[in-house]
Amino acid sequence: MSRAENSRTEKAPARARQYWLMKSEPDEASIDTLAKEGALPWTGVRNYQARNFMRDVMRIGDGVLFYHSSCPEPGIAGLAEVCSQPYPDPTQFDPKSHYYDAASKPDEPRWQLVDVKYVRKSALIPLAELRAHEELADMVVLRRGNRLSITPVTPAEWRFITTRLMG
Template sequence: MAYWLFKTEPDTFSIDTLRTQVTSCWEGVRNYQARNMLRDKVKVGDLVFIYHSSCKHVGVAGIAKVIRESYPDHFAFDPESEYFDAKSSAENPRWFMVDIEFVRKTQRVIPLSVMKAMPELENMPLVKPGSRLSVMPVSDDEWQAILEKEAGAWL
């Protein structure tokens, strides 16, 4: 099992959306590096931090589990979709998605500012300047450090 962090804007899709839906495809990834991780490395059973970005409370908001490995992102074939890509086809897909399942919300959002101050996370791409990836790996130690911080007294 591996660990991941998936970024989302909560006014588009949030941990509460996933909680209501229970399962969802993770579509719309349009960065090649993030796509390659989804396509080649994210596996059934992997756990995922759902990370809210571009919002008032930026940070880890919940946990999901991967329940289906990568398959073509069919939204790329749909001219009506905001994720349409004219260069992608069912015969030669450029973009992939996975399916995830709600596990739980965190006790409270674990803010990026708190994570940036954690020495255990100094090598995590999320806390480095300029990190824009929507899908990124999380090491075992980073995962545990974030979970331990969840109940911490940092407020």
């Protein structure tokens, strides 16, 4: 098949890869947990904006900065990748789960998640270092008062972090 033919018959290209920063408390799931498991369902998100990112915007193959939060050394600990379509978070229906949501009905689940797979661990990039780089001044996660556990990352921010701040 010629190059031109091939380009005509290819299905419409998926949208360009997008990038995210996802916070996890290492006590619950660290980059080492992810490395060991290979992939994890991103359970426990109970914020509508973060849910909407997973449910409506994320695509398989999107890049993820894996961030350790609420711990002695907050910062980016490695890279991961979105590896599933969105589906209902099972913990919302489990009365024993910390994330149980009695108001969510199985036929109309309120919380959706994606699976995230391990790519690689990096030397920790501390929050203070992220703040020190002019190139990252507009990162959503660094905005004053930000509490969102999932935030978009621009291609330029991704490139800077993965090529300049990671080995």
